[in-house]
Amino acid sequence: MQFGVFSVGDVTRNPVTGETPSEAERIRAVMAIAKKTEEVGLDVFAFGEHHNPPFMSSSPTTLLAAVAAQTERLVVSTSTTLITTNDPVRIAEEYAMLQHVSGGRMDLMLGRGNTAPVYPWFGEDIRQGLPLALEHYNLLHRLWREDVVDWQGRYRTPLQGFTSTPRPLDDVPPFVWHGSIRTPEIAEQAAFYGDGFFANHIFWPSEHSQRLINFYRQRFAHHGHGTPEQAIVGLGGQAFIAKTSQQAYEQFRPYFDEAPVYGNGPRMEDFARQTPLSVGSPQEVIDKTLTFRETFGDYQRQLFLIDHAGLPLEMVLEQLELLGGEVVPVLRRELDALRPAGVPDAPTHASLVTAKYGDAEPRQPRPNANRGDNVTGGSPYQDTERDQAVA
Amino acid sequence: MNLVVVSGGTSDPSSTRMLADRITARVLDRAAASGLELTTAVIELRPLAAELASAQVTGFAPPAVAAAIATLAEADALIVATPVYKAGVSGLVKSFFDVVDQDLLIAVPTVLAATAGTARHALVADEQLRSLFAYLRALTVPTSVFAAGEDWGGSGLQDRVDRAAHELVVLLAADVRSAMRDAGTRYNRVFGGAAEGADEVEFDSDLMRLATGGSAVAPPVRPV
Incomplete structure (x- = not known):
């Protein structure tokens, strides 16, 4: 079981001091949070992606590469990578590079995002949001598995003899999670490929996520990847921890009350009762988190949102100490x-790597010499035969 | 069969609830005469006011609102009564239907009713409630029932109540709702919602083929 934190990189006013951090301060803070995530013994730091103020998370691979360079054990991931508005060719290249520089300590979570205006910023059409996501991922899946791709679809220009470089580390594609809260087609795609499914679970009662996760599990089995119980499930969570329940409520209340999304709405006590939010002592957070397993079955990854609502860095680091320590x-x-x-x-x-190669040496693709035309050709790597690579 | 009554009245007794009760009584009489057995459930919105305000912000139904939605999901017929405030449907009523799944009331026979202090608001039920329930794809009966203060003294109100009740019972007796839903017609459903059939997934679709590695259908030919 993996535990970690996820962030969307919001730059939010601290409602207690009234101050809003600069983008520079917030970026430094996120780096500190990521490093602390490893230090306190957690496994995963996931980040991104927004393309408008008050967020600074437009370029997750750059930030995650820096995090990977300053950590040793931590897996860096995304929450989420926009499969709609990013060109799958760029995703294939950038995340393969992240995979190499992190020594394989990465994966990624794909999502459609929740910001409507982002589509035209990247030349896409929101009316096609869902088919875009599905088609883009079908292409991404091939780009990481086939040296040379001929491809034609509806939403981007065709590819002829295209090779995404670098090839994945050890020729093993990064593991992909598909994030969704209500779209059976996304769960179906995750199940079809045997990928992971992540429910960001934090803003609604757990039952809302339960039916989609059950659907994913059944379809995972239907597509022949194992039993429903063996499907790879991740969940979001949200916690504020203090020594006692009362302290936790007192400390978190001013942030909760003005938080984006649910602020100025429900009482924190009601929201905590109705949603996965845990506010309380370590034992209370433990008890609440254990109920997730009762609702969804055994799962593989639990990410907590802890650096939001304008919480200052010191408090977030303190939260990490409690999360990792207790x-x-x-x-x-x-x-x-x-x-x-x-x-x-x-x-x-x-x-x-073990699943693909067993005890054998992983493939290490070595390109053939440039022929001078910058065109891949049918067999760009030394270990593939000319006629075999043109699938 | 279940008759569900939603009342947005806020006083006790409220004229809105009184109007809803009057319609209910006529519906029960006429249903009995047609040999239909009806059970009645009333959803008073006033006790849900605080939860509905919270639901406006969070987008999900807190427990009491969720219970009300579950009651609504069982409706074979519906009566909705709203007071008119500032020339419009009560915010409480709109807030409630704002958090109801948009596919919950498909083809449910529905009587629309409104009360106001003056007859100048007589079209609120037809101009505002009817468009809301058209969006929800409910089957509103032709006669809406409006009652201003002065209507309670005359006989015209009871005539309209009787007509609306008759129309509702005709639709109920013919089981129009089932006939429409079962005719092989597909209505889009929000997956995981409270509506019946919300957990059924259609696999025979372009999107599902795309989800399982297939190609999107060919783009429409652009005129040159």
């Missing part, structure tokens, strides 16, 4: 003890 070790122990033998862990680069 909450997650207990959750790991309890969830590991409850997990049946057949339920897999979330795939990592190492596990995917």
Whole structure:
């Protein structure tokens, strides 16, 4: 079971001091949070992606590469990478590069985003949001698995003899999670490819996510990837921890009350009762998080949102100390003890390499010499035969 | 069969609830005469006011609102009564239907009713409620029932109540709702919503073919 934090990189006014951090301050803060995530013993830091103020998360791979360079064990991921408005060719290239520079300590989560105006900023049409996402991923999936791709679709120009470089690390594509809150087609695509499915679960009652996750699990089995219980599920969560329940409520209330999304709406007590939000002592957060397993079955990745609503860096780091020090070790122990033998862990680069090669050496593609025309040709790598690569 | 009554009246007793009750009584009489057995559930919106305000912000239904929506989901017929405030439908009524799944009331026979202090608001039910329920694809009966203060003294109101009740019972007796829903017609449903059939997924679609590695259908030919 993996535990981590996820952030959307919002730059939000601190409602207690009234001050809004600069973009520079917030970017530095996110770097500090990511490094702390590893330091306190968590596994994953996921980040991104927005293309408008008050966010600064437009370029996740650059930030995540810096995080990977300053950590040793942490898996960097995204929350989410926009599969609609990013060209799948760029996603294939950028994330393959991130995979190399992080030594395989990365994966990514694809989403459609929730910002309507972003589509025209990148030359896309929101009316085609869902088919764009589906078609883009079909292409991305091939770009990481075939050296040379001939492709034609509806939403981007055709590709003829295109090779996405660098080839994935060890010729093993990054693991992909598909994030969705209500779209069966996205869950179906995740199930079809045997990819992971992530429900960002934090703003609504758990039952809202339950039916889509159950659907994904059934379809994962239908498409022959294992039993429903072996499907790869990730969940969002949201916690504010203090020594006592009362302290947690007192400290978090001014931030909750003015938070984007639900601020100036429900009472925190009601919202915490009705949604996955945990506010309380470490034991209370542990108990609430354990209910997720009862609702969704054994799952592989739990990410917490902790750096939002204008919480200052010191408080976020303190939250990480409590999460890593007191909450997650207990959750790991309890969830590991409850997990049946057949339920897999979330795939990592190492596990995917083993799954593909066993004890054999992974493939290391070496390109043929440039012929002077910058065109790939049918067989761009030394270890592929000319006629075999043109599929 | 279930008759559900939604009342947006806020006083006790409210003229809005009184109007809803009057319509309900006539519907029950006429249903009995047609051999239909009806059970009645009333959703008073006033106790839900605080939760509805919260739902406007969060986008999900808190417990009491969720219970009301579950009651509404069982409706074979519906009576909706709103007070008129500032020449419009009560915000409470609009807030409630704002958080109801948009496919919950497809083809449900519905009587629309409104009360106001003056007859100048007589068209609120037809101009505002009717368009809201058209969006929800409910089957509103032709006669809406409006009652200003002065209507309670005359006989015209009871005539309209009776006509609306008759229209509702005709639709109920013919089971128009089932006939429309079962005719092989497909209505879009929000996956996981409260409406019946909300967990059924259509696999035979262009999007599902695309989701499983297929190609999008060919683009329309652009005129040159």
